[in-house]
Amino acid sequence: MGVICCVGGKNTFSWWPLLLCICVAEIALGQVRYSLPEEMATGSVVGNIIQDLGLDIKRLKSGRARIFTEDGSEYIGLNADKGTLVVAKRIDREELCKQVSPCSLHFQIIIENPMELHRIDVEITDINDNAPFFSKKEYDFQVIESASPGARYSLESAKDPDVAHNTLQTYKLNPTDHFKLNVVSRPDGTKYIEMVLQTSLDREKQEEHKLTLTAFDGGNPQKSGSVKINVVVLDANDNAPVFTQSVYRVTVPENASRGTVILRVSATDNDKGANNEVAYSFSKHTDSASSLFNIDPHTGEITVNDVLDYEKAKRYEIDIEATDKGGLTDTSKVLIEVTDLNDNAPVISIISLSNPIPENSAADTVIAMLNIKDLDSDKNGQIRCFISKDLPFKIKSSSTNFYSLISDDVLDRETVPEYNITITAMDEGSPPFSTNKTINLKISDVNDNPPMFTQLLSTAFITENNSPGMSIHSIKASDKDSGNNARISYFLEESQLNGLSASAYFSVNAESGEILAMRSFDYEQTKEFNIRVKAQDGGSPPLSSNVTVKILIQDQNDNPPQVLYPVQTGGSLVAEMVPRSADVGYLVTKVVAVDVDSGQNAWLSYKLQKATDRALFEVGLQNGEIRTIRQVTDKDAVKQRLTVIVEDNGQPSRSATVIVNVVVADSFPEVLSEFTDFTQDKEYNDNLTFYLVLALAVVSFLFITCLVVIISVKIYRWRREQVFYKSSGNLPVIPYYPPLYADVGGTGTLKQALSYEVYGTTDSRMSDMKCSRPFSQSTLTVDHSATRTVPRQVPESENILTEVRSSPSLFHLNP
Template identity: 45%
Template sequence: MAAPQRGRDYRRFILLSVLLGTQREAWAGHLLYSVPEETDKGSFVGNIAKDLGLEPGELAERGVRIVSRGRTQLFALNPRSGSLVTADRIDREELCAQSARCLVNFNILMDKMNLYPVEVEILDVNDNAPRFLTEEMTVKITENTAPGVRFPLNEARDPDVGTNSLQSYELSPNHHFSLVVQNGDDGAKYPELVLERVLDREEEAVHHLLLTASDGGHPPRSQTARIQVTVVDVNDHAPVFSLPQYQVTVPENVPVGARLLTVHAVDLDEGVNGEVTYSFRKITQKILQIFRLNSHTGELSTLEGLDYEESSYYEMEVQAQDGPGSMTRAKVIITVLDVNDNAPEVTVTSVSNSIPEDTPPGTVVALFYLQDRDSGKNGEVTCTISENLPFKLERSIDNYYKLMTAKNLDREKCSVYNITLKATDGGTPPLSSETHISMNVADTNDNPPAFPQSSYSVYIPENNPRGASIFSVTAHDPDSRENARVTYSLSEDTLQGASLSSYVSVNSDTGILYALHSFDYEQFRDLQLRVTAHDSGDPPLSSNVSLSIFILDQNDNTPEILYPAPPTDGSTGVELAPRSAEPGYL
């Protein structure tokens, strides 16, 4: 691992361009940072708050956070400073192998619905020394081999890149051998042992050499392997492969232990000099765990299952060696075909669990991300929702989708929507997965209270007792909670110069009407009222109903003689009729 000072020397910040999101999320650039691998957890990468045009305190207010894309999150946001920092130690070789550039991409989510892409380049440090697959090599050379013949040696591998990778080999001083290094088409360096002087088995049967591989880091790292050269009797034919290169293409679901191909080499010598054995060359420890080469038959088979998503291509070398040690090598290339073995995944990034019923069409209510680890058609994902819902899908950047309202909502018709997001890939047969979102529709005061009838007629007998209940009105409001709580009141009209409220009252909560007086039919025969129902919304809504109260007559008065008028002195009244009165006289 590089010293902290060296880590700081590597650190550099590059801001290509930032266009903050608009309502259409139209922007023309992204944030690009760089950080050396193996830096401590919490190391500074870049100032996200500054580059997004925010003060550090605005990060929490605007909900700024990192959106993961299904892998372990390597970076974190410092909520106090607004800085992007490392979330853990980063190993570039584990993350990107020997790619020329190692880029980590993720998005910054702001205001729940706006996305800003971020790209961080992981810079290589010289934290790996070159390593040989084996620390001991055996080379067999016949004693009549002419000077100048070259013998391939096992090369070292360094997972670092650039100057930090393998740069040179060095052979320990000796009288019989020298070292040359061949540069392959893939940029690899292959050491070869060159015979400088004729060997004499009777003089020295075994030669011990040291081969050192070094990289170009500062300081450089190196490893040494021991070479044992055994001098053997004459073997004038080397094995010859039937093909210079073997290729095979297999699906990723090939069974474990299946034979992929067979390499074959022929040696024209007889006896032990013609016995050919096979072994791997130019191979990593990881490939050794996946493939097996039968040393006697040359059959190449799998030791464990293949995974296209992990690696779609393997390249290795095999060597054929006869008994005395003459060797020939051939290249083996294995191409892995993708099989639709991964279902799409839906990750809900942001969702509004409750939306007002007056939300206008086109409002974003959820943001989610689709991914499929397969490739080609197998990794092409489409997303759908039920057609009978007032929502629609709209694609955003990358594989992000927005769930938006498509129509006006009405809580009184439907207060909860259970939305199923179905993601389907393009494989044969296709694979799919579902994610469920429950969306509550919040009430707004869009319905006034309503009476069952537009008017009512009430008949009550006169001389009713004071305070008696004479009628009840009820209004219904389909809204909820406060928007549906109804209160009642009477209009401020007058009757014979007095307010109607002095004759009749209404219970504001129940709508029950009470008589405040004992009515007299001989005084008035009807009352015309107007009852108003108010809800408790903001602003409140109301409606009216007309109420006619008719007073019914009762026999509560005795007859009265108006003429002749009775005497006022207490005597009996006398009416004198003349003696000459005839029939019909009044």
């Protein structure tokens, strides 16, 4: 239901500040009409849309109700708290609509969530706030004395911006001795005034007449305006020019170029001679419209002098005059109608836009509201609006010149994060004009994608003996979402590893996904771990996925080789006996060693570091077998001391050293005679090492004087003599082993055969023999601070007595 209200103006009822009355009630689907007089005070109430539109205050506030006007004017405001329309600024009907009647303001009230559109029309009624006026304060006329009564003289019409009864109504001429006023109506309904001569003029009696022309409007109170008219009486030209038509009409297209002739006017004068010559001109009181046109004073051709625009002015009215040499004139009207051409493209205005929109928006969600208008008329102003069919959106017309952009399909930000929607508006003109406007619509993210790993199983490697806190591996998951929905945190899932929680071995950086070792690992104890890491995004609710990480411990060369055979003891010496008749390649003994590392770190190689005398022996690089490389000669020393280095293939490599004593002899007594020197050499070497270390200490400390060095050397010599003298009476210990032991073909180990020990003294009652168990890895202890392997002593209770073979070649002799 629409309502039209009439509000009294300040000039109508000065004793009442504001009067509202309901004048007419009409049914207007989708719109409401109000009426108010111009010049209303700012803040005056225009109407109550709460009642007229059936809304409530809460709906206005929640929907963010606002006013939209196509031209951007803000004459009417909305008081959302009271639900009323008020005057926002001064309204001057004459400035707003000029002579157009009725004068109306058209605007829309937009309410969102859901979006509504209500059209409001406010008619601005006129009040008598303008008095009639003339463009000049004084006009001059020249009238020949021979002018006959009834001669007409065109006068300027007064102007009154008001309309209806408030506009110009009557004229009054004073005095009226010789002239009277005549109001002439044209066929088109317009009026103009003429001053008509009633009685003949006599220049000799009165050369000049001063008149006053007054114009009155029909307002209450009545207003008026006047102008002075000076009439100068001329002599003898008693025929005035006469136009062939009182009104000339012409139609001009708005794209007419400058200089185009649109009309030719003509006037005739019955006089002869110079008084017959007529000059054409625009009337002095013609408005500014004459600047758009030009008239040739000789031919009467009217041409276009400037650019015409149908959208600015559809009609022009020009007063023209024909003047002869005697000063007599005739006037006429030229009415110029401008025809419309399709010279304006549609204009697209976005009045509301929701950007971005969530990717889970339902179909038919309103994204934007558009206002599209074309200043042209008829078909030239009819508009078609459309967008590309490939987009998941569509355009829907909501009312005249208003369109809605709505969603038409499922949106997925991960597939298309944003759309460039080009809206095309095309008119129906020929040729048609079109306008494009592109909206960059962004799709906001919804947490609909979990984090994803590139693979479900990841393998990492770490070398043993690592430092705690060392980075092992870094995992990375990706999330197609954005913002917090794509912010991934990593967590280690609790599980049991070797009886302990997985967090006791590893930790995961929540931000980077870096896996850190919480402790040092030993390859020889554990070779691999399997843990599970969870990646969780920051959405609500959060989504997650898992990955299994297999962590392999890599071996490090942290264990030196361990020599299993020959056994190095601190209390006795072991010697191998080689007969002088031994052939080339004779197997003397075999060095057996193992390495608890793996891979190339456990690949062992054997080499001789030092051999006494000429080279008589060699050791197998891979199997550790010590063999003769030539025949034994008389020049060869009876005792041979071989140093075998066992080295692994690690980087850097580690090694162990074993000393093998070899006796070249054919009989056991010969062995006993030579073996004494082994003990002496050993003691000598031990003392020499001690004093070498002492000498290095002396060099390191430069402050020790030469006297101390000399005394130290003498002490060293004296001590050596004393040690040699004391050791000369001791009987060395000769270890004893079976002469023939099994050769296993270079496998690097000996068979687990029994070994025999014979303890002999000068007193046969003290002699003894026993059998010890084979060497095994369980009986070895590793000293990591040294490069040699020390065997663990076997308890006496584990030895058993056995018989001695008939021809022993290896002895342990205890003094």
